[in-house]
Every structure is written in C-alpha cells, then in structure tokens.
Amino acid sequence: MSSVRSRPPFRLVARGLAALALFAVAACSAPVASGINDPYEAENRARHEFNRNLDRALVRPVGKGYVQIVPEPVQQGVGNFASNLGEPSHFVNHLLQGDVEGAVMNTIRFAVNTTVGLGGLIDMAGALGIPEFDTDFGETLYTWGVGEGAYVELPVLGPSTQRDTLGRMVDLFTNPLINTLPDPERYYARGASVAARVGDRGRYSDIVDSILYESADSYAQSRLIYLQNRRFELGGDSADAYEDPYATGTDPNYEDPYDDPYADPYAAE
Amino acid sequence: MTRMPTLTPPNDRLSRRGALTLIGAGLAAPMMATPALALSEAKAKSLVDSVVADINSVINSGKSEPAMYRDFERIFSRYADVPTIARYALGVDARRASPAQLRSFTDVFQRYISVKYGRRFREFIGGRIEVRDARPVKSFIEVRTVAHLRGEAPFNVTFLVSDRSGSDRFFNLFIEGVNMLLTERTEIGAMLDRRGGDIDKMIADLRATG
Numbered sequence: 001m002s003s004v005r006s007r008p009p010f011r012l013v014a015r016g017l018a019a020l021a022l023f024a025v026a027a028c029s030a031p032v033a034s035g036i037n038d039p040y041e042a043e044n045r046a047r048h049e050f051n052r053n054l055d056r057a058l059v060r061p062v063g064k065g066y067v068q069i070v071p072e073p074v075q076q077g078v079g080n081f082a083s084n085l086g087e088p089s090h091f092v093n094h095l096l097q098g099d100v101e102g103a104v105m106n107t108i109r110f111a112v113n114t115t116v117g118l119g120g121l122i123d124m125a126g127a128l129g130i131p132e133f134d135t136d137f138g139e140t141l142y143t144w145g146v147g148e149g150a151y152v153e154l155p156v157l158g159p160s161t162q163r164d165t166l167g168r169m170v171d172l173f174t175n176p177l178i179n180t181l182p183d184p185e186r187y188y189a190r191g192a193s194v195a196a197r198v199g200d201r202g203r204y205s206d207i208v209d210s211i212l213y214e215s216a217d218s219y220a221q222s223r224l225i226y227l228q229n230r231r232f233e234l235g236g237d238s239a240d241a242y243e244d245p246y247a248t249g250t251d252p253n254y255e256d257p258y259d260d261p262y263a264d265p266y267a268a269e
Numbered sequence: 270m271t272r273m274p275t276l277t278p279p280n281d282r283l284s285r286r287g288a289l290t291l292i293g294a295g296l297a298a299p300m301m302a303t304p305a306l307a308l309s310e311a312k313a314k315s316l317v318d319s320v321v322a323d324i325n326s327v328i329n330s331g332k333s334e335p336a337m338y339r340d341f342e343r344i345f346s347r348y349a350d351v352p353t354i355a356r357y358a359l360g361v362d363a364r365r366a367s368p369a370q371l372r373s374f375t376d377v378f379q380r381y382i383s384v385k386y387g388r389r390f391r392e393f394i395g396g397r398i399e400v401r402d403a404r405p406v407k408s409f410i411e412v413r414t415v416a417h418l419r420g421e422a423p424f425n426v427t428f429l430v431s432d433r434s435g436s437d438r439f440f441n442l443f444i445e446g447v448n449m450l451l452t453e454r455t456e457i458g459a460m461l462d463r464r465g466g467d468i469d470k471m472i473a474d475l476r477a478t479g
Contacts, residue, residue, distance in 0.1 A: 076420070131422060131423075132422065206388065206389075206392075207389065210385070210388070215456055215459070216456055216459035216460040216462075216463055217455070217456075217459030217462075217463075220455050220459055221452065221455060221456065221459075224447075224451060224452060224455050225447050225452065228446050228447045228448055228451070229445050229446050229447050231446065232425075232443075232445060232446020232447075233445075233446070235446075
C-alpha cells in the first residue's frame with residue numbers, strides 16, 4: 001500500500017502499463033476478506049446519519065423527481081453516456097490487473113458505442129451481446145494483493161472500505177478520458193455521471209428505501225450488503241476464487257446453518 | 270463462531286450417508302458410476318425450477334398485491350425450510366426462546382419474509398429467471414440461476430438446497446452475493462437490540478409490519 005501511495009497516480013498508471021507483462025504473471029490476489037472489520041464504527045455511524053439526512057432531504061426527492069420527469073429513453077441515454085465515459089478507466093484498470101480480455105472488451109465497447117452508439121448514448125455493444133466489464137482501481141489493488149482494510153462509510157458516497165476508498169480517489173484523478181477533456185466538456189461528463197447516479201437512486205427507490213428507512217439498523221444492513229456484494233464481485237471476477245470458493249471450508253458466505261447448533265431445529269438439545 | 274458440541278455429531282450423518290451410498294452404489298453400480306446421494310443435483314435443480322415457475326405464475330397472475338403476498342407465503346412455506354431459516358435469523362437468541370416463542374416467531378417470520386421479498390418480486394414483472402447449474406457443496410446443493418429483468422443487466426441468484434429437514438427444501442438464497450440468512454439475522458438482531466432483547470415484543474412488532 002505504501003508504494004502505491006508514495007507515487008503520483010499518473011506515473012503509477014504509466015509504469016503499470018509498461019510493466020503489464022510482469023503484472024500479468026505476478027498478479028496474485030489478496031484473499032477475499034470475511035467477517036466485518038469496523039474499528040471506526042462510531043465515526044462511520046455519524047457519517048451514515050449525515051448521508052441518510054442528505055438522502056432524505058435532497059438525493060431521494062431529486063432522484064424520484066428525475067425518474068418521473070425525465071422520459072425513460074433519455075434516462076437510459078444519460079446512463080449509457082456516463083458509463084461509456086468510464087470505459088477508458090476500466091481499460092486501464094484491466095491492463096493493470098493483467099486482464100487482457102477485459103481490456104479488449106472495454107476497447108470494443110468504447111469503439112462501438114462512441115461511433116455507432118452516437119457518442120455513447122446508445123449501448124450498441126450491449127445490444128450486440130458484449131456486456132459491460134466494469135472494474136475499478138479498488139479491484140486492481142485487490143488483484144495486487146492489497147488487503148481490504150477497515151470498513152468506511154464515506155460522506156455522500158456511502159459504503160466503502162479503506163482499499164476501495166483509495167481506489168476511488170485514484171480513479172477520480174486518473175480517469176484518462178475525463179481528465180483530458182477541455183473545460184466545458186469535462187463538466188458535462190461529470191454532470192452525466194452525477195445524473196446517472198441520481199437516476200439510479202430514483203429507479204431503485206423501493207429497495208434503497210427499504211434498506212435506509214425500513215430496516216431496524218440501516219447502518220448495519222448497508223454495511224453487510226455492501227461488503228458481501230463487493231466481495232462477491234471481486235471473487236466472482238477472479239477465476240481462482242470462483243473455481244472453488246469452498247476449498248478452505250471457511251467461506252462465511254456458505255456457512256451451513258445445519259452445522260450450526262443455534263440454527264438447527266432438528267438437533268436434539 | 271465457536272462450534273458447540275451437540276448430541277447428534279456430524280459423524281452420525283456421515284455414517285448414515287455412507288450407508289445410503291453403499292446401498293445405492295450396490296444397486297446402481299452396474300448402471301452408473303456416481304454414488305446415489307439422498308439429494309441429487311438434478312432434484313435440487315428441479316426444486317428451484319418449481320420455485321421459479323410458481324413465482325413467475327404469481328407475478329404474471331395480475332392479482333392484487335395482498336393476494337400475491339399470500340401466494341408468495343404459500344410458495345415460501347412449501348419450498349423453503351422455514352423453521353431452519355427462522356431459527357438461524359434469531360441467532361443466539363434462539364437458544365433462550367421458549368418453544369412457544371419459536372413457533373410464533375416462525376409463523377410471523379414466514380409472513381414477514383413473504384411480504385418483504387414479495388415486494389421485490391414486483392420488479393420481476395416481465396422478467397425471467399434462468400436456472401443454470403447445480404453442484405454439491407458441503408452437505409447441500411448449490412443451484413445457480415440468472416435473473417433477467419427488463420432494462421437491467423442480468424444478475425446472479427443462487428439457491429442452497431438441502432434435504433436435512435426431511436424433505437428437499439431451499440434454506441438460503443444469494444442475490445449478487447448478498448446472503449438472505451445473514452441479512453435477516455442482522456435485521457432480527459437489530460430489532461431485538463432495540464427492544465432490550467424482548468423476544469415477545471419483537472414478535473409483536475414484526476407481526477404488525479406483515
């Protein structure tokens with residue numbers, strides 16, 4: 001982690017590209033973490049309350065209004081445009097992970113959607129059967145063997161881990177496309193990303209509401225859901241982890257409730 | 270988690286299964302190489318096929334929401350091992366609950382789950398779930414499915430099926446890695462904490478949400 005932090009992100013990316021062949025063979029993922037590591041729970045809970053209030057007062061009403069007012073094809077277009085802008089970043093991260101196939105897919109998607117897809121408004125590649133291959137620098141750090149770190153709830157951005165927070169910062173400052181755009185375009189690009197996020201809040205309103213406002217402990221629920229889903233994404237993308245996630249016999253996701261005396265109603269007690 | 274010794278050691282199950290395997294192998298050996306387990310991958314897969322078909326027919330029935338929730342509850346009680354799921358959700362507190370409390374919690378929990386997940390299934394209208402494959406894991410069978418919803422990227426839904434309740438039932442499901450048992454244990458645990466550990470009060474409040 002310290003070697004990553006001590007170098008400016010741009011040089012890191014350049015070096016990573018140059019050393020691609022090396023990474024491809026040397027890449028050795030950190031084990032997917034298990035359990036909950038939350039030493040900053042008090043601070044996290046305070047930020048969670050802040051995020052909840054922000055959501056209630058601003059994000060939720062704006063998101064719900066957005067999906068009501070903006071016609072669906074336009075929403076789809078904004079979402080596609082924003083995710084097309086992410087492709088160069090996915091491409092770089094896939095290369096840094098030694099995932100050439102992913103990088104090729106990102107290239108094809110970007111080329112097809114930017115041209116035939118009218119600058120990214122239409123996901124033509126998806127329609128042709130090339131789904132999104134998302135990744136981020138948090139995942140790159142994972143493939144380099146960096147541990148997950150503690151759970152963090154970030155202000156505005158929500159659930160994360162120390163590794164993913166570092167990843168988000170690097171992605172923000174190294175997005176190869178957005179950072180090379182001239183001034184007004186850059187703001188449109190960022191605006192599209194924000195609009196897409198707001199649109200997501202509106203579209204998934206029911207499920208987000210059920211987690212944030214209907215559960216007995218919304219902080220614990222969002223922490224659990226984030227960690228499980230993120231670990232699933234990381235493990236699911238890595239062939240090694242996916243081949244046999246049970247090999248160690250300690251995978252907490254696959255805890256056998258029948259082996260757990262607390263959970264086994266059939267066990268004679 | 271510390272594993273407590275129980276009166277039914279895991280070995281017991283193994284030897285039972287071993288005996289079954291021996292009998293099965295003896296009978297089936299001339300025809301096939303694989304030993305006959307009590308719950309086969311094919312059986313687990315067909316259970317999930319039935320669950321999915323039943324859910325789809327409810328979603329596309331055009332019934333009112335309360336009627337749909339009742340149907341989901343029937344599906345859940347028919348195909349899921351509700352007592353095991355409910356007991357797991359109670360966690361450590363299941364040990365101090367009286368048999369009467371456990372019974373009424375299981376009842377209320379079944380209703381609560383049907384409504385909670387039934388609301389999510391509304392989003393499945395016009396979508397479909399495709400059952401992919403099944404494989405044995407530990408003492409159960411993992412059945413992987415992919416949900417295709419309108420306007421969404423396909424996502425993974427995994428069912429875990431076991432016959433340890435005496436019949437083939439699913440006892441857990443994962444949506445993009447998010448585990449239902451753990452999610453509900455967290456939720457029920459938080460409800461209990463908020464009520465100073467009062468199981469009866471938690472049951473009453475859970476009943477009110479259904």
